[in-house]
Amino acid sequence: MFEGLEIFQLARGLARHSASRQAVVAQNIANADTPGYRARDVADFDQTWRNMTAEARMGRAEMPMRVIDAGTPASPNGNSVSLEFEMLRGIEAQRAHSRALRVYGSAMTILRTSIGR
Amino acid sequence: MTDFSNALSVAASGMRAQAQRLTHVSENIANADTPGYHRKITSFEAERGVGATEGAVRTGPVRLDQTALPVIFDPSHPMADDGGSYEGSNVDLVIELADAREAQRSYEANLRIFDQIRQMSTSLNDLLRR
Numbered sequence: 001m002f003e004g005l006e007i008f009q010l011a012r013g014l015a016r017h018s019a020s021r022q023a024v025v026a027q028n029i030a031n032a033d034t035p036g037y038r039a040r041d042v043a044d045f046d047q048t049w050r051n052m053t054a055e056a057r058m059g060r061a062e063m064p065m066r067v068i069d070a071g072t073p074a075s076p077n078g079n080s081v082s083l084e085f086e087m088l089r090g091i092e093a094q095r096a097h098s099r100a101l102r103v104y105g106s107a108m109t110i111l112r113t114s115i116g117r
Numbered sequence: 118m119t120d121f122s123n124a125l126s127v128a129a130s131g132m133r134a135q136a137q138r139l140t141h142v143s144e145n146i147a148n149a150d151t152p153g154y155h156r157k158i159t160s161f162e163a164e165r166g167v168g169a170t171e172g173a174v175r176t177g178p179v180r181l182d183q184t185a186l187p188v189i190f191d192p193s194h195p196m197a198d199d200g201g202s203y204e205g206s207n208v209d210l211v212i213e214l215a216d217a218r219e220a221q222r223s224y225e226a227n228l229r230i231f232d233q234i235r236q237m238s239t240s241l242n243d244l245l246r247r
Binding site: 016018020022025029031032091101105 | 120121123124125127128130131134135138160161162163171172173174219222223226227229230231233234236237240241243244
């Protein structure tokens with residue numbers, strides 16, 4: 001019964017999305033000096049969320065992780081990673097993640113209060 | 118959770134590769150006055166093969182800078198030839214220092230991301246504590 005509460009699904013989806021985003025940021029930064037590497041980013045949350053809900057209705061729980069080319073100008077060796085942008089994305093992902101966890105936690109508190117514990 | 122552990126090992130691979138680059142830079146600087154020394158160039162490539170983490174990086178084979186060695190005129194040098202000159206090294210200290218600074222900057226970026234991922238997974242684990 002509690003599986004279907006949308007606020008939990010939403011919080012879980014945002015946490016998964018920002019975790020994948022942080023993983024992609026880590027890959028970009030690790031490859032900041034690899035020749036020919038193109039910086040990548042996960043698609044926006046509203047896009048992935050729409051995909052996730054559509055897939056869940058069809059019975060597939062797996063979240064599609066679309067990776068898009070982040071259009072930053074490339075350096076002469078074909079590498080398009082900018083450390084400053086990656087830092088920014090990392091912070092964004094971290095904030096989204098803690099927001100999702102906070103929402104999950106307070107929804108859980110409300111649920112506990114409503115059943116009197 | 119696998120997202121986090123993969124991302125942690127990717128960030129660690131980045132730090133390892135940058136540390137390797139810094140090792141080569143310090144070898145170059147140490148040998149700046151060694152006659153006949155070619156400076157080492159670090160290359161980066163994606164980690165491949167069985168058991169490799171997706172997106173991880175490693176240092177490729179070491180290449181030697183093939184720029185012509187400067188000929189230094191010093192008849193009193195033990196390695197001087199008949200004309201009184203010998204071949205020095207093609208290490209340029211300014212380039213090496215810039216390279217070291219760049220490696221440090223990349224290393225710190227990897228470290229910062231490593232710390233962020235660790236904080237995120239800690240806050241995820243904190244949900245279980247209530």
